Amino acid sequence: MSVTASRAGRPEVVPWPDELAERYVARGYWEQRPLGAYLDDAAAGRPGTICLVDGDVSLTFAELVSRVDGAAQRLHGLGLRAGDRVIVQLPNCWEFVVIALACFRSGVVPVMALPAHRRQELTAIARLTEARALLVAGTVRGFDHEQLAHEVAAAVPGLRHVAVTGRRNRPDSLDLVALCAPAGDTSARAAAPDPGDVALFLLSGGTTGRPKLIPRTHNDYAYMMRTAARICGAGPDTVYLAVLPLAHGYPMAGPGILGTLVSGGRIVILASPAPQRALAAIAEHRVTMTSLVPAAVIRWLDHLAGSPAADLDSLDLVQVAGSRLPDEVAARVTPALGARLQQVYGMAEGLLCMTRPGDPDAVVHHTQGRPICPDDELLLVDEDGTPVPIGEPGILLTRGPYTPLGYYREPELTAAAYPPGGWYRTGDVVRLRADGNLVIEGRDKDLINRGGEKIAAEEVENFAHQLATVSQAAAVAMPDPELGEAVCLYVVPRAGSTVTLAQVRDVMREAGVAAFKLPERLELVDSLPVTAIGKVDKKALRADIARRRHP
Structure with missing residues (x-):
């Protein structure tokens, strides 16, 4: 695994020990392929099939690949090279998908900022990552992201490019839509990145206004994405409705948009989970799967209780994660939506747990699932670090083939969150049932x-x-x-x-x-x-x- 070295000689990305890396390769978890290769496989089998719908924009696999190649070439033309960081702060849109995949293709590392982030968070992220570019929407809901991006660029040396979707108000902004135009020469690809390199940075909450950066490699992210897709039964007939912010790991790769695409399925993108529009989209596009948070589930259920039932016959699987879904709400999902419920528990730092299709209601309604990998290790301890018995609540520690071993350029925070032995201290208080499923009880951290x-x-x-x-x-x-x-x-x-x-x-x-x-x-x-x-x-x-x- 390549490791970026800091000026002080310490690794900025904590590597997996060689023996663990070799084990994960030997057991087939890490396939030693960059993320872009999985899209190519899916596109080769279904080039003329529509794989992405965003309003009036529909792209086939061949068209998506061409735009990804075009964006990768233009990023290179801006002077961006493998390992350079770009901040991606976009709402749910087709450009997000193209840019993310173009970065994976070229080795440029996207930092997945949230649309809600403002000057304080963006400036801190840009300084920490030494970002070279900031990709944003124009004006959304009355807020001028373009102007903010230029303010951040002025405050951060080395941040040279601001690219904007939609209408641009400044001549020094680049046209992000043009950046995502189809490639003129699809044979002119740069060398694929090393599968052990960082593919993207996800964000975790910080204590000083600066989110912590979580480095996810091609190997570990591909494993999580592929395994989540397999558990959910994603395939060519899957139509995934993306309504949560795509910068989160859950709607991106749990299996989300990436897992659906590499499985040969179709993604339908909406700006939000607002029930009237989302339920209409399910009927129009024959959606089979979607991901929600509990607040959105409750809004959907309340909407259906007071409105004529939408045509939801195609909907097969509704994932819910982000916070604990109340048991009584869980029991209402299938009767109201006619789809199976899948509870999901995970974190940007790695571990992903899911209930499985076919699990009894006692599991689906009352637990948040079990780990997706046989090599996901769980350790529950009390406040003194002593292991607790099965069935008793404890603070969850975990390690495994897609749980990184530290934060980027944060040795003190890494030392606090990652005890010796390669464990990550999640800060969640959970109960581990005898059947291996977890029940989330709360938090031990502030x-x-x-x-x-x-x-x-x-x-x-x-x-x-x-x-x-x-x-x-x-x-x-x-x-x-x-x-x-x-x-x-x-x-x-x-x-x-x-x-x-x-x-x-x-x-x-x-x-x-x-x-x-x-x-x-x-x-x-x-x-x-x-x-x-x-x-x-x-x-x-x-x-x-x-x-x-x-x-």
Whole structure:
């Protein structure tokens, strides 16, 4: 495996030990092929078959491959070479698919930013990765991503190119649609990247406004994508509806758009999971599979309860992940949608668990599945690191052939999250049943899971402390019927002062923070509870807000 070396001589990407890499190759998990090769295989067998639909845009496999080759050539023409990083901040659109595959083809490494990220997150990501280009939409829902991209480029040396979909308002922006035009010469491909190289960076929540970067190699990502596709039964007849943000690993490769394409299937792209449009798309395109988060499932079920039933006969499998799906909601999915439910639990850092088609309701309704690989190892421990018995809740540690061993350029954070032995400490509290399925119980880390988006409590607290009227602040997860968790901020005001939720949110907006991190509720208190050793007792605060929400 190639490893990028830092100026200090330390690896910036932690490699798998040779003995593990050899084992994963010998057992067939790593096929030693770059991601682009799998698309070529699918296209060779079905060149004239439509494989991508996005509104008025329909592409056959041959047309998709031609655009991927064209984009790869034009990235090279911009001076981008294998190993160079580009930030991809695009909404759900066909250009996202073409650019991602073009990067995989050429060895350029896409950094998958979220459309909700703003100046603070994008600037931090660009500096950390030394990104050379930033690919964005134009104006979306009134927000000018093009202008923001140029502000980031001005602040980050080496970020030379801004490419924009749709209408461009500045002459120094590149036309991303033209960048994705078909290739003039499909024989002029650059050398394929090494399968052990980093293929892409996924993002995980950070504590200081800078998301952690998770390096995923061609080998490990291809294994996860292929295995998820096999478990879900993806093939040439699969029509996958992509409604969640494609920059997340779940709708991208669990099996998502990539797993569907390499299986010879078709992807249909929508901007959001809004039920009226999504359910109409299922009927129009004869969708067979989709991926949702619990909040979207609830909206779909509520919509169907008050509207005439849509034609959902084609829908066979509905995946749900991102946060714990309430058992009572899980039981409503199949009767309402007429499709099988598959619960999914995973993380950008690697591990992927799924219930299996054919599992009994007792598993599908009440668990979040089991690992996809025989070499996925699970270890549940208590707060002292002592293993807990099967059936007892414990903090989950894992390791396996698609769980990387560290964050990019973050030795301190890597040391904290990756104990000795190649384990990754997920921060999730789970129960392991005797049948091998996991039940998610909560978190042990100070992290809030808002509809699948991870928010560091410390980041919210730091912004609250920028107000002179705030003496103490503590952010905690608050139960939410749709999102699973939302952000509640407890504040102790300074004597004689008042603090409002609007003031805190304004501070965060002015700093250019992603909107999903803004607190939804403010609780003013005289003091914060503390533990025996003097730390703020977040457990007590979470229990308090749960009582206030559901007295």
